[in-house]
Amino acid sequence: MQNKINRFLLDFSVLSIFRRGSKNIFIFFVFTLLIFLLSSILFISNSIKSELDTTLNELPDITVQRLQAGRAINMPLSRVDRLLAIEGVKAVIPRVWGYYYFANAGVNFSVVGIDSFEDQYRDLYSKLCDKFDFDRLKKDSGMLVGVGVKKILQNSFYGDYFNFVKPDGGLTKIKIDGVFKGDTKLESNDIILLTSQKAREIFGMNKNEAVDFVVKVANPTEIPNIARKITTLYPDSRVVTKEDLSISYQNLFDYKSGLFLALFVISAFTFFMIIYDKASGISSDEKREIGILKAVGWKIDDILKEKFYEAFILSFASFVTALCLSLFYVYFLNAPLLKNIFIGYSTLKPAFDLPFAFDFQTNAIIFFLTVPIYIAATIIPSWRVASMDADEVMR
Amino acid sequence: MKKSTLILILIITTHLFADYSKEATLQPKLFQSGGEKQWSPITGQKITKFYKTTYVAKLASNGRFRQYTSISELLMDAKESGIDINSTLVIDAKTQKYIDAKEAYFLLNSTIDPTFGVVGTLAFKDKKTALGFEKIYGGKIVTFKKALHVAQKNLKNSIYFMSNIYKKKLYPMGEKIYKKRCKNIDLSDYIEINELENDISKGKICGDLSDKHTFALALYLWDVKREGGISNNTQKVKVKEDEKCPVCGMFVYKYPRWAAQIFYKHGDHEHHLSFDGVKDMMKFYFNATKWGRYDFAKKKNISKMLVTDYYTQKAIDARDAYFVIGSNIYGPMGNELIPFSTKQEAQNFKEDHEGKKVLKFNEIKESLPYSLDTK
Structure with missing residues (x-):
């Protein structure tokens, strides 16, 4: 074991790093910056990928809207039965939802009305139905709010109730019965959940109407066929299948990740330029040092070991620093500037926060792309010099 | 059968159904007695909600009134408990007054949603009013006899149509309510569904429920709980990750949408083989030893055969299933026999x-x- 890590060599390498302080600080700085850029890019795209996956998973098999003059209007509930009669349809769930603009804080809440005895179109809602007592919610006309909503309401001094302004100007006072948290921040943050009667009241909707329908299909092969049947049955409807939606999401993502790839390639290229520069030559100072070391009796082996320690300490330190920095930058600061590239994506989803998705593989890739290469680029020229005669080097 | 399916498809596809409220706007007249008079004794639908399509008839045996929300229910009751069809009264959709059905004009299959199934009627005392409705909502004006005839011809389709809605929407909803709200309910106390609804609604045996929930709960209790039938089969064909199809050698778990299984029982133990499609299962079923040393796999040892229903993706008994061949849907092994639980499907x-x-x-x-x- 003693043989493997020589403490004196290690000592020497640390001292030697400090001896060439300004040069090493520069390398450390550039190295850190590049790895920071690389890993931030990969973190963001990973994060968005995982976001995309959750979004796609949550998408309903088929969404049916009713169009009039090209705009979506409310669906009469009487249409549910006709859709249920189509073979292969598992369930039809009328949705009552919408955005409520809270002028005080300048934000939109997503108000969702559910019937706890109906099939739910999101896992989150069925979980909440099991967890909270919806009978009570009905009785004292309460609501459940997401964490973000709670915070905003509290800032406006709405502690345990909120007054919704109805379309006719009247007020509906709703008690806050509970606060919930979803698996991802995105899916639950801005949501207000209440009974569908209350949601209809807030939006001034007719009790025989819903905003749109979600159609569940047991066999995915059958989705296009069912979508076609719905359009034939109700020609005024717009039928959006999971596939349509996921293609548009995917396109957007692919386009954006193309931009990221370009950035990635540029920063990787820069990195290799620097490496090449370093690998192709070694300063006369360093040459002389190796020569002297040889002259005082160091073996080639020792010199290479010392160089290895030096390179490893430097590159690993920058790698860890860069990783921490980019974690902080992406997940704590939410990637300002770089995230702006994704502004197109965020128009699809208004509340956009990067979810934490730490992928070991990505980090391994970054590690092996940088640290060993840098070490090699340091050792190889040193070895070339070390294998020469000491007097030749010092001459 | 083929013709009636075609008719069903035609009915469904050619109309854009209009929104027309059938709810009573005047004080409704309820003919039956007791608290249960608010609901139809056959389907349990609320009379006042579908008031404008209601019918009234007398029981042949004791002359008591029965009130229905649709013509199909009238026919169903005529078969079940025997009613005097000549005594039928029908509501005038315009004036909301009951008139003799034999003298009324019936607007058949207009764009207004049928109350029950696929045949919808609206009755009018006055031919002029009927023609007026025909102009707006389409359809055809016929006599009572003809309306009965059409409804009778389509009764099977109507019931099938409704069973889909019950199965996919109301039974699951009723089950949820039952599990969340109800304690033991002795269903043998009730002769007809509307009595049960009365107890749910007025007796509050399951707490406060809206009309929609009352109906769903009653239907679930009546059709599923009481009959014990319609085995609520929510199981899929379960395949372990290491199971290979004995015929083609492919891993079956990769194709859960096509999984099929045969269970063999011999001696005191039972085990099963999984297949990635009905085609391979049938090859094995007829000649097991062709595919290896499956000496136990004799037809007489078979205890159960499961296939995956194409539409519901649930496990159904292969021997009760219907199979379609030659379609443009392919399984992992190409052309398939595609299983369904009903002939209509x-x-x-x-x-x-x-x-x-x-x-x-x-x-x-x-x-x-x-x-x-x-x-």
Whole structure:
């Protein structure tokens, strides 16, 4: 074991790093910056990928809207039965939802009305139905709010109730019965959940109407066929299948990740330029040092070991620093500037926060792309010099 | 059968259904007695909600009034408990007054949603009013006799249509309510569904419930709980990750949408083999030893055969299933026998996907799976 890590060599390498302080600080700085850029890019795209996956998973098999003059209007509930009669349809769930603009804080809440005895179109809602007592919610006309909503309401001094302004100007006072948290921040943050009667009241909707329908299909092969049947049955409807939606999401993502790839390639290229520069030559100072070391009796082996320690300490330190920095930058600061590239994506989803998705593989890739290469680029020229005669080097 | 399915499809596809409220706008007249008078004794639908399509008839045995929300229910009751069809009264959709059905004009199959099933009627005392409605909502004006005839002809379709809605929406909803709200309910206390609804609604045996929830709960209790039937089969065909199809050697778990299984019982233990499609299962079923040393796999040892229903993706008994061949839907092994739990579904699939034939289990010959391979 003693043989493997020589403490004196290690000592020497640390001292030697400090001896060439300004040069090493520069390398450390550039190295850190590049790895920071690389890993931030990969973190963001990973994060968005995982976001995309959750979004796609949550998408309903088929969404049916009713169009009039090209705009979506409310669906009469009487249409549910006709859709249920189509073979292969598992369930039809009328949705009552919408955005409520809270002028005080300048934000939109997503108000969702559910019937706890109906099939739910999101896992989150069925979980909440099991967890909270919806009978009570009905009785004292309460609501459940997401964490973000709670915070905003509290800032406006709405502690345990909120007054919704109805379309006719009247007020509906709703008690806050509970606060919930979803698996991802995105899916639950801005949501207000209440009974569908209350949601209809807030939006001034007719009790025989819903905003749109979600159609569940047991066999995915059958989705296009069912979508076609719905359009034939109700020609005024717009039928959006999971596939349509996921293609548009995917396109957007692919386009954006193309931009990221370009950035990635540029920063990787820069990195290799620097490496090449370093690998192709070694300063006369360093040459002389190796020569002297040889002259005082160091073996080639020792010199290479010392160089290895030096390179490893430097590159690993920058790698860890860069990783921490980019974690902080992406997940704590939410990637300002770089995230702006994704502004197109965020128009699809208004509340956009990067979810934490730490992928070991990505980090391994970054590690092996940088640290060993840098070490090699340091050792190889040193070895070339070390294998020469000491007097030749010092001459 | 084929013709009636076609009619069903025609009815469903040619109309854009209009929104027309059938709810009572005047003080409704309820003919039955007791608290249960608010609901139809046959389907349990609320009378006042579908007031404008209601019918009233007398029981032949004791002359008591029965009130229904649709013409199909009238026919169903005529068959079940015997009513005097000549005594039928029908509501005038315009004036909301009951008139003699024999003298009324019936607007048949207009764009207004039928109350029950696929045949909808609206009755009018005045021919002029009827013609006025026909102009707006389409359809055809007929006599009571003709309306009865059409409803009778489509009764099976109507019931099938409703059973889909019950199965997919109301039973699951009723079950949820029952599990969340109700304690033991003795269903033998009730002769008709509307009595049960009365107890749910007025007696509050399951707490406060809206009309919609009352109906769903009553229906679930009546059709599913009481009958004990409609086994709420929510199971899929379960396949472990290491199971290979004995015929083609592929891993079955990768194709859960096509999984099929045969269970063999011999001696004191039972075990099963999984297949990635009905075609391979049938090949094995007819000649097990062709595919290896499956000496136990004799037809007489078979305890259960499961296939995956194409539409619901649930496990159904292969021997009760209907299979479609020659369609444009392919399984992991190409051309397939695609299983369905009902003949209507199979027929419907055959029309949607250019199928050639609907077969029952015992109509499948040993040579058939092989002939599917060559196509």
